[in-house]
Amino acid sequence: MHKVMGADRIIYAVDYPHLTHTGPREFLEDLPVSQEDKEKIAHSNAEALFRL
Numbered sequence: 660m661h662k663v664m665g666a667d668r669i670i671y672a673v674d675y676p677h678l679t680h681t682g683p684r685e686f687l688e689d690l691p692v693s694q695e696d697k698e699k700i701a702h703s704n705a706e707a708l709f710r711l
Contacts, residue, residue, distance in 0.1 A: 666696035670704050
């Protein structure tokens, strides 16, 4: 998805309470993308979308 859409169009989310929060940080840390892209996916894109 990252190669097709780019990091500017991806937001990471967890379907809580249906899925647990076990492992989300490790998942993001292990992504094979730059630190800048990880920050976009983890929070910057959502902040921009919701104007936070």
